[in-house]
Amino acid sequence: MSDHHHKETFVTKYIFSQDHKMISKQFLVTGMFMGIIAVLMSMLFRLQLAWPEKSFTIIEAFLGPHQTDGVMNPDMYLALVTIHGTIMVFFVLTAGLSGTFSNLLIPLQIGARDMASGFLNMISYWLFFLSSVTMVISLFVEAGPASAGWTIYPPLSALPQAIPGSGTGMTLWLVSMAIFIASSLIGALNYIVTVLNLRTKGMKMTRLPLTMWAFFITAIIGVVSFPVLLSAALLLIFDRSFGTSFYLSDIFISGEVLHYQGGSPVLFEHLFWFLGHPEVYIVLLPALGITSEIISTNSRKPIFGYRAMVMSIMAIAFLSTIVWGHHMFISGMNPFLGSVFTFTTLLIAIPSAVKAFNYVTTLWKGNLQLNPAMLFSIGLVSTFVTGGLTGLVLGDSALDIAIHDTYFVVAHFHLVMGVSAIFGMYAGIYHWFPKMYGRMMNKTLGYWHFWITIVCAYGVFWPMHFIGLAGLPRRYYSNTAFPMFDDLADINVVITIFALVGGIAQIIFLANFFISIYRGEKATQNPWRSNTLEWTTPVEHIHGNWPGKIPEVHRWAYDYSKKVDPNDDDSDYLHGQDFVLQTTPLLPGEEPS
C-alpha cells in the first residue's frame, strides 16, 4: 500500500493481478465475452420465433446435433433462452457491470490506494472466470445445457427424465452458479469494507458520489440475498444427486412413481426469488449510480436532490428484499401473501419515480454535453421510465394473473433492467474508458452505436408488450400450435429484424472499444471536466493510484457551474470554471452545497 513500485512480472501484472484497475478490466473483458455469447443466442432464438419452420445455415452451423436440417430442436430453444437469461443477468449485468465499475471506481472515487483486500479481489475475479468457463463448458455437453429457464424451477430442473438439459447440463449450471455466488460474495464484502474504512480524509459518507452509494448499497443487497440462492442451489443439488426431497413430492414420470415425498417446489420459488428480485436491483442500481454521475457531469449541473437520490437508493434496496413474492402470485401460495406483496411491490414505484423525476430535473436548464456516455445515460432514463411504468401493471396481483409469464413480462423486464442496465454499462464504458486505458473512444462510432441501439431496443420491446396482451406465453418454441396467435406472426418478424440489427450493431461498439485501446487519442487527465477524485490520478496507471499523498476532500462531488451570486444564473463562475474538484478547499465565505 505504499508508493514504491515492486517489480512486476507479466503474470502478476496482467493475470494474477491484485491491482483493482487491472481486475476491473479483467471483469469487463470477461463480461463482454459472455455478453457476445448471450446476444448471439438471443439472435438464434429470435430467428426461430420469426420463422419457425425455416431452415437456417447459421443454426445448422452453431447448434450441431441440436438441430434438424437447420431448424433448432424444441429442447435447444429452451436451452438457449435459459442460458441467455443466466448469462445476461449474472455474468454480464452482475459481474460485468458491478464487478467492472465497483472495482475500478470504489478506490479511485473514495481516495484509496486499492481495495481493502487486493488478494480477495483477485480471488473474486478468478472465481468468476472459473464459473464463466464452467458455464461455457456446459454448452457443449451431449444432452445440451440447462434448459429449465433461468429460474430453474424444480421438478423440471431436478429430473433428467423431464428434459434432457436437466442432466449434466444442469449439474454444470449449478456448479457454475455456486462458484459465481462465492465470487460475488467475496467481491461484495470487499466493496463494503473498502467504502466503510478506506475513505480519504474529508470524504464523509454524505460527500460520496452517487456511484459510490449505488455500489455500496448494491454490495449490501448482494451479501444479504446471494447466500439464499446458494442454499437453494445446494438443496437442489441434494435433491438431484442424493435423493432428498426438499422440493419434490408425488411425482409420476416415465411410467414410474418416484420416491420423493413431502417436498415443495414453492419452497424453491421462495428461496430463488429472495435472491431473484433483489438481483434486479443488484443489476440496476449500479447502472443508476453511473448514470447519476454522468448526467450530472455532462449537464454541468449538480445532480438534483442528492439526498433524495441516496434515500431512494436505500428505500429501493430495503423494499427489494420484501417484494420477491410478486413473482409468485400464481404459484399456489396463500392469497393473503399475494396481497402483502402487491402492497410492498407497488411501494417501490415511489422511490423509482423520485429518481426518474430527479434525472429529468437535472437535465432542465443544463448545458448538456452530448457525449456518447451522456446519450446512453439519457437512454437509460427513457427505458427505465418505459419499463418501470408497466411494473405497475405486473406488480398488481389482480392484473398479474391475466398476463403473468406472457411476453408483456418479457418486454417489461428487458426494458427496465436489461436495456437500462446495459445502457448504464455502455455509458460507464464510454465515460471511464480514458481512466481504464489512458485513451479515448471515438465519438462518431459512439453516436452510431447509441442511436442504432436505442431504436432497435424500442423496436424490439415496445411491440412485444402487445403480443403479451394478446395472451402469448413466453418460452414457447413456436406459436404455430395455436391458431389464435397467427395474427402475431408479422409482429414477431418485425421484432426479430430489430433484434438482429441491434445485435449486429454491437460490432460497432466492439470495434470502437478494441481499436481505441491501441489507437485511440491519448487521454488528458480530466477529459470530461469532472469533479470526482478519479480524475486527479495520473493517466498512466500506477500501483497505489496517487503518486505521493492521497488528496484530501473538501466538498461534495457536484459543484458544477457554481456561481458567484447563487440567485443569478448568469453571474460568473465562483471558481472561474464550471467544475470544482472535490479536492478544492472552500473559498472564504463559500457555502458548502
Add this chain to the structure above:
Amino acid sequence: MLALFYIFIGVAIGVSFWQITRILNFRTVIADDADNAKQGKYAIYFMVFLYAMMIYCLIFMNVIMLPEAASVEGEHDDRLFNITFWLIGIVQFIMQFLIFYFTFKYRGNKERKAKFYADSHKLEAIWTITPAIVLVVLIGYGLWQWNNVMDLSDAEDPIVIEVYSQQFRWDARYAGEDKTLGLGNVNFIEGINTMGVDMSDKNSQDDIQVTELYLPKGRKIHFKFRSQDVLHSAYMPHFRAQMNCVPGMVTEFGFTPKYTTEEMRQQPEVVAKTKGINKVRSAKGEELYEFDYLLLCNKICGASHYNMQMKITVVEQDEYDEWISKQPTLASVLAK
C-alpha cells in the same frame, strides 16, 4: 459451402474493421458545440420515431389484444387494467417528451451557463406524495379485486372441477353428483386411471374424467389443479385466470363464465380478430379459424410446452346438463 460462408463473413468483418479505422479519425473524442447541436436534433427525431411507434402500436395493435373478459370476475380486472394503463400511458407520454425535449432544448454550447439547482424540497415532496396517492388508489382497487378473485368460500353451489396436468397434456375431472372430488395421488396411477384417482374413496365413484372442458354460463366454477410431474400453469387468458399446477399439492382458482362460446364468436372484437387471423391463414392455405376458449400451459415444462392445450367450451346451463348426463362415471369406465 459452409466454409466459404464463414470465410466470407470473416473477410467482411475484417474489411469493415479496416475501413472503420481508416475512415474514422480516432482523434475525435469529446463532443463539441457542433456535436451537441446535431445530437440534440437527433434526440427530437428519435422522439418523433418513438411517439409514432407508441401511437401506432396503441391504435393498430388493439385488434390483436385479448377481447373483453369472458368471466364475471374479469370485468373488474379489465377496468383496473384500463385505469392503470391510462395512468401509466399519460405519465409515459409526458416523461418521454421531457427527456428528449430537454436533451434538445438544453444542448450545450460555449455561451450557455447551466443553472446551479441542487435541491428543492417542495418539488421532491410533490413527486413523492403524488405517486403515493395514486398508488393508494391502485393498491386499494387491486387488493379488493384480488380478494374477489381468490376467495372461493362464498360461492353458491359451485361446480367443482379438477384440472390435471402432465407432460404434455391436460385432463379434467368433474366432481359428479355428490359435488365432491374423490382423493387422488400418483400412487394410484394404473392403466386407464391416468389421473391417479383413489377408487376406494366413495366420492370417486361418480367422478367424471374428460379431455375437454364444458362449462355452463353464469355458474361459479371452482377449479382445483394438480400435476403429476413438473410445474405447469393453467392459463385461461380469456377468463383472466391463471394458476400453477404443483406436484405434491392442490392449488385452487375460480371464476364465473359470462359468455358462451357462441356469444363470444359474435362479439365485434372477436370478429375483428378472427378476420385478421383468417387473413393470415388463408394466405398460407390453412383451414379457417373459429374462436374457442383455450387453456394453455404457461410454465416452462419441457419440449412440447408450446403445444400443451385444452379446449374450453362455455354453453348454456341446460346444454351443460345434457352434456354432463351423457358422460360416463369413472367407476363405470374403470369397471370395463
